[in-house]
Amino acid sequence: MNLESFLLMRHEVMLTIALLIILIAELSTEKKNSIINLSIILMFITTIVGFFPVPEGTLFGGMYQTNHMTVLMKNILNIGTLILFLQVAEWIKQPQYGNKVSEFYLLILSTLIGMNFMISSGHFLMFYIGLELATIPIAALAAYDRAKSISAEAGIKLILSSALSSGILLYGLSMMYGTIGSLYFTEMAGAFMSTPLQTLGFVFFFAGMGFKISLVPFHLWTADVYEGAPINVASYLSVISKGAAVFILAILLYTVFYSIAPMWKNLLYVMAVMTMTVGNLFALRQKNMKRFLAFSSIAQAGFILLGMIDGTSMGMASMIYFVLIYIFTNLGAFGVVSAISVATGKENMDDYNGLYKTNPSLSLLMMLSLFSLAGIPPVAGFFGKFFLFTSAANSGYYWLVFIAVINATISLYYYLLVVKAMFINNNDHPIAYFKSGFTTRIALLMCMIGIFVIGLYSPIYEFIRMFSTGM
């Protein structure tokens, strides 16, 4: 290990250091707040450091590879995690989580490390380890709320179904290995023919990834886990881990599986339609905000596939761009939900009736986030969706785009239901006014700014476009 290797895998190293520091600090101090603040600071530093320029390169004989695009992805994930930490603080300060809060941060950080390795893996072994490292701790996190039985239920559902899915994924990998004889991306690239065995391998593998991104029909765990898990864990699942999975899947499809592009394009077409539609149809009838957002995030995943389906750098760019926007948007929405549930413990849509009268700023942020999710200008979501559609249309999938936009309209319906609840419905006992903590407000402010700036300020897109590469 020389210095250069440290530089190359800087993100992972930084995160590991942070993790260790928190571990040590946890031994040394009893005070909860210090741990919380410390981790926020560390995460902040990590995020900043992530933006320093870094050379491209490979390590461990090609097992680990990094380039500007992966760095960009990792940075995006870091930003998301930073916002999440800010949002978490107030929630985790609640007494029922005891004094020992560092587990939470440790687990989050380790999953983040896992994701980083996954993104910049050059070999399926590395990929697999990253994947599991990113999954298993989350299952523990989902069960983090020992007070609630649904939390445990969420945990068990997540761990078992993820075990099943990774089993299937591995089976697929083994088939690939058997047919190609190597698991190095570089060596496998182009070696794919669509022989039955490889098809089987690929579909199994894709199912495993579909589980992470929660594509229909591999999505069924999502809603239950989101509902059961603590809100911030749910939001972490919905944005960060989903984002990471999307990234690596795209990379793999573009680099390893490009030779069977026609096949996975059809696969993605089917997946996209099913995911959007089913996600929307379920979201229509949800009353619990977390569950509601879970299904909406499933639908969003379907939209993301529209960017993936077009193998060009444009598609990649619009996908990364969308994920970036999606992180801010969804964290905004989840942030509001979490703030409200921390303050009042209410998580149902009906509780939001008349929210605007008592908590205008929260309702406004919620509305903006929802509009951004629905893709209404001038907030960022519009641009994200528009570019996704553009890239799908770029490969001539006009009808897919049409279906997608119709779905966007359906989604607008249920997003508007929430807006209706907050702004239009009357309520004799609305949620009383409350003032959420400093960190939460910072986080929400960041989301607010992101929702506006990322869309209207085009250089961000151009920057992403510059680093993203297609097939």
Add this chain to the structure above:
Amino acid sequence: MIDFSYTVLILLIPLFMFLLIGLTSGKMKPALSGYIGTLAMSVVTLLSYYTAYQYFFNRPAGTEIFEKIVPFHTVWVHFTDTLYVDLGVLLDPISVMMLVVITTVSLMVHIYSIGYMHGEKGYSRFYAFLSLFSFSMLGLVVATNIFQMYMFWELVGVSSYLLISFYYEKPTAVSAGKKAFIVTRFADLGFLIGILILSYISGTFNFVELTDPQGALITQGTSLTFMGISALTWALTLIFMGGAGKSAMFPLHIWLPDAMEGPTPVSALIHAATMVVAGVYLVARLFPIYYFVVPDALTIVAYVGGFTSLFAAVIACTQTDIKRVLAFSTMSQIGYMMLALGVSGYGGEHGLGYMASMFHLFTHAMFKALLFLGAGAIIHAVHTNDMNHMGGLRKYLPITHITFLIATLTISGMPPFSAYFSKDEILVAAFEHDKFLFFIEYAVSGITAFYMFRLYFNVFWGKSTHYHHTPHESPLTMTVPLMILAVASMFTGFIPFNDLVTSNGAAFELHTDWSVAIPSVAIGLVGIAVAWIFYKKQSAIPDKLAVTFKYPYKWSFNKFYIDEVYLFVTKKIIFNRISAPVAWFDRHVVDASMNGISWVTNAISDQIKGLQSGQLQKYGFVFVSGVLILTFAFVYFLFN
């Protein structure tokens, strides 16, 4: 060439008055508005008299015929490069004559109304509307192109609507106005379509170009046909439909009797003298086209006119509301004019009917205005329209009585009153052209004499009715116009129309045809005699007749149930059979289908909720089966 550009003032002054009185109404003292309105109108009248003098008697030496002069015009809007709309003034014999007619009657009505409308609420509103009407009517007659004419045509219709429903708190007045507007509007649709076709063929609106006998339209006509009939025939028939609507020709006449709900001066001005003859004027305006290109349309004009005159005259015999009697007589007289145009030829001698029609239009305006204003005076005195509640009024209303008598004699075609000459010419023209129509008109002149004198005797003689407060003669402001008009209807017959207002502007020699004149006077006398016997004194004969000829009487009394037919069409068919279904369809089919989409979506979402059963193993099952299905699907596709 004389400079006529001042004629534009004839339009602008009334318009200005309308805006002035209309905007300041409420602020300005009502009486004041009446006076300035009248003042302005008298100025306009003088202007148009001056114009008439200049045009007819001061024409530049050497010109044999009266040219069409366009002293002023400005482009209003372009449709296409060739098809553009002018606003301007066109002076030719008929328009100048109309200027005189309109301004005269309008002035009379203005003066008369000072007394008649005195103390009415909305007094100044009344004058505002009068000014608006005068403006529109004048604009109509001096229109330089058919589109301008259409514009003012609509404006006339609206001002008529506003004036008919002047007493807007009276439901009958409101519905009468509505009826008048909608019926004429329907007719105007025909007019509009006619213009569309005409302009499409000729590529111009301009009357001078359209009606020039050497012009492209008349010389070439068109090869276009629609449903086997020449497009021009369609066009001009439809245009005539517009005219028929305004002039209350059968079957578009139903609005006119109801229009009597308006204040009486309005009836005099609009529904007797000026607006209702607009149809005649329109046909006269386009006469060369009718004559040279679409003679069949002209025949239609003739027969519609003839039939209407008879039809209306018959109905008039049984009506008891004096204003309605006058209304029907108006229809019948306009029928005369239409018929005269229909039977006329073009140029010189042949243009006799044309000349006669214009002549009768002129005289009719005078005596019919007189009749209406007289009727107004009567109503003003006894506060009822029903002649059954009148009688022996000659003692109370001497002036009204005399003037009314003069008018009655005039309309009955008694020499030497004006209508004698004009009607005589019409009969002559009809006689030369179409015997059948001639005999109809011959009969009608008898019937006219009868029902007019029926009216006269019923009101001024007959039973001496007891009035709960004695009627008294109207104030000077009302009687003076009566007298002026009486004089007019006595002597306007001597105006040499054959020198002035002819089809091609060229004078021609007129010779009285005694073989027509004498019998027409005779039958008029007969009619008067019958009326004398029936109604001079209280007598049972009319009722007996009514009983013996039960059904004819009933039909005539109920105006041959035309109104009921219209009511059926509008209420039962348009409203219930078309509109209601459309509304229903829109709500329950179109809209429902839109809502249906959302309903279906929700239903599906409810159906598939079982997928999310909460059972981990079911999830696993779906997962695995999904994987396997996809695998098999793709492998399968691979080998096909």
Add this chain to the structure above:
Amino acid sequence: MDFLTLFVVVPVLTIFAIVFTKNMKQTRLVSAIGMGVQLILAIALVFMYLAEREAGNTAEMVFSHSYVWFESLNIQYIIGVDGISVAMILLAAIVVLTGIFASWQVDFLPREFFISLIFLSAGVFGFFISLDLFTMFLFYEVAVIPMYLLIGIWGTGPKEYSAMKLTLMLMGASALLLVGLLGIYFNSNAGGGDLTFNILEIAKVNIPMSAQRMFFPMTFIGFGVLGALFPFHTWSPDGHASAPTAVSMLHAGVLMKLGGYGAFRVAMYLMPDAAQEMAWIFLILTGISVVYGAFGAIFQKDLKYINAYSSVSHCGLVLFAILMMNKTALNGAILQMISHGLMTALFFALIGMIYGRTHTRMINQLGGLMKIMPVLSVSYVIAGLASLGLPGLSGFIAEMTIFFGAFQHPDVFHRVLTITAAASIVITAVYILRVVGQILYGPVTNEHYLKLDDAHWYERVSTGVLIVAIAGIGIAPLWLSDMINDSLNPIVHQLMQAIVK
């Protein structure tokens, strides 16, 4: 900062100013000032435009600027106006300002109300100035979405339902629209060169026929829904009925015009061949909606429904004229948009004011208002006369231009359709007079009404401005129609070329 962008900036600044206002008085004052400035700008724009043309600038679009926005996708913020957009901007400015005055007494969440209203107007102005499909679409949606809140929060009756229905139908339409626009974008390099959203650039290339066949209907319907194209018009009656006054005004007055404007500025201008080929289908649809709307209106009991249906009829006439595809008809279409915009705004304003006093919109419960509130009633009569096409008011010239233009069409089928459409003016007369006779004339039906007062000063301003505009256009249409006419040359040229091919 170029001049046109001000039209977007001023509303935004106004919104920021409103955020800091304390109470209703300040809020409405600020908004009135802001939109007043907007109106002044619009009038200034008209004169600047005319001056520019006088100076011999024959460019298709004047005052145009373009700023690169998303470079890699060649998305630019391109703005520029021709006579048509100038006219539409003027219309919008007038309606918005009068709308502000008409909603002078909104006391429930006034700040939010005016903010949403002005936000909407910002979208409208942006739409009219932008020449880039992306920007256009963006502003289009910006203009549509505030409707939900405006109707949902401040509406009456079944407001949630209507608001949701309106929003979803318009958004569904924008689904078609989006696909259409993307289709155009990806065929915009048919003549070589890069992909572009720039309308003027795309107009130069001719898009392959196959693509046109696919995307013309999408685009046309997408815009047509907003223009109340049969059978996609059903959002309009409910929406209008539930919306608060100012919103109905803006929506019927301006927002529905986005449909017509887009339909020919995008669909017809960029895809003339398909337009020529498919016009007949839509001609039949629009012909239906002209007559159908009118008949539908006869039967309604609710004032707002009556005007909603008459809007369906009149806007149908707009699309109808657009599809006739000759200069005069198009000119008429634009005139009709403007005239209908003003007229229907006036209608809804008056209905709102009457409703505000009598708390009913049912014509059988109203009566004899002329006696009680003469000013409002007279204004209503004027609006009615404008709507049934009285010469001297804007409606007449617009309809006549349409009819005469459409009748110039060489094909008999089109001429017959024109006559059918022309028949609607009679039906219009029927329902207008029915309403006037019922609610304004006749005896007073309810003695409580006798205590009601006539228009307040702000209501007089609101109606007065509109009436002046209507009469102004009606009496002197020449400048307007000429201004539009000159700007129609490019699109007419496109369509003529399409015929030649």
Add this chain to the structure above:
Amino acid sequence: MLSEIPLSYFLVVSTLMFFIGIYGFLTRKNLITILMAVELILNSVNINFVAFNRYLFPNQLEGHFFSLFIIAVAAAEAAVAIAIIISVYRRYSNIDVERVDTMKY
């Protein structure tokens, strides 16, 4: 002597194990048993890797190492899973998978 056994035998066994695992996962009611079923799946994968490596690509070790890692990760997974199962037991006082369905639809 191992070389007498053809590769297909191993594959058949692994495939059987895989589907037995799936079947177990879908049918057993006890969470622990379900976990064991998952282990079966993973092990079938291990067999695949090792067998492929040994027969097809004898001159490298990727498959072997992969299986090692799988075993390790599976152990971690099992640890967490069992921990969660315990907490489920605390809440529901049994570990029957069908009882754990409070969240649905």
